[in-house]
Amino acid sequence: MGKIAFLFAGQGSQYPGMTKDLFESVPEVHDFYGVAEAIRPGTLTQMFSGSEDELRKTENTQPCLFLADLAGALALIRNGIKPDAVAGFSLGEVVALTASGILTKQDAFKLVCKRGKFMQKSAEAVTGSMFAVMRMDNDELKELCKEYEVYPVNFNCPGQTVVSGEKSRMEKFKEKLTELKARFVELPVGGAFHTPYMEGAAENLKKELKSGKIYNLNQPEIPLYANKTAEPYSNDEEEMISTISDQVKSSVKWEETLNNMARDGVDTFIECGPGKALSGFVKRTVEGAKIYNVYNMESLQKVIEELGKDA
Structure with missing residues (x-):
């Protein structure tokens, strides 16, 4: 072993x-x-x-x-x-x-x-949220995060990255993910951590x-x-x-x-x-x-x- x-x-x-x-x-x-x-x-x-x-x-x-x-x-x-x-x-x-x-x-x-x-x-001080985004290309995700002023923060494993940011920006970001038919899950945490x-x-x-x-x-x-x-x-x-x-x-x-x-x-x-x-x-x-x-x-x-x- x-x-x-x-x-x-x-x-x-x-x-x-x-x-x-x-x-x-x-x-x-x-x-x-x-x-x-x-x-x-x-x-x-x-x-x-x-x-x-x-x-x-x-x-x-x-x-x-x-x-x-x-x-x-x-x-x-x-x-x-x-x-x-x-x-x-x-x-x-x-x-x-x-x-x-x-x-x-x-x-x-x-x-x-x-x-x-x-x-x-x-x-x-800043109300935030975090989403785990699945099966999206990391480079594509990073560019999308820049556009919506949110942050790719937790690189969990192949095909899963957590995005974190201020809540209103994250809501707009969520709308975009939905439009792209990307799979994501909101995490049960209380802030925009690791940003x-x-x-x-x-x-x-x-x-x-x-x-x-x-x-x-x-x-x-x-x-x-x-x-x-x-x-x-x-x-x-x-x-x-x-x-x-x-x-x-x-x-x-x-x-x-x-x-x-x-x-x-x-x-x-x-x-x-x-x-x-x-x-x-x-x-x-x-x-x-x-x-x-x-x-x-x-x-x-x-x-x-x-x-x-x-x-």
């Missing part, structure tokens, strides 16, 4: 009740959820019994989904399955900071709480990380492939800070990330967190990859049965 990568889901995959059985069954998950609840009271109520609308609000989505993603990794590691590399889609990259050893779990959770608030503030509209959030994150009093950035123990570059994080602290903060306003080079992981010997991908979007992207990008998901006890057991003997 080749290398194993843990992948961490991003906003849009959240749902009420996510990972409740992992919380109840895995001691490491239960214990850290308690730590997180002490840092941000009300988080577990939002996760387990909050409404979809409440969970969709960025400042709530991010801490809740952080925990749901992390739960899968903690449960796998408890059972002897460890990653050789990690990557996270957008918000998931903050979870990957923990899995790679760059940040402690507590520091990463504190950071994601701030990140959610900063991005919520930027989202409220210049997130500049304020990026600057606030940079200031937060540079304060020197809150976060201790460590050297990565395993490669963390960055959304911004599709390559492993640098060991230089200044570059790490720029990569973490700029990510919110930069494109997510996910297809390239997956190809680079495969280039470096990864052949087994385990998506940690709710939903199966990242698994679908792997399937359409990396030929012959082994793909698994961990989002509850049943899915965890399947992975243990398949991989535990080789761990």
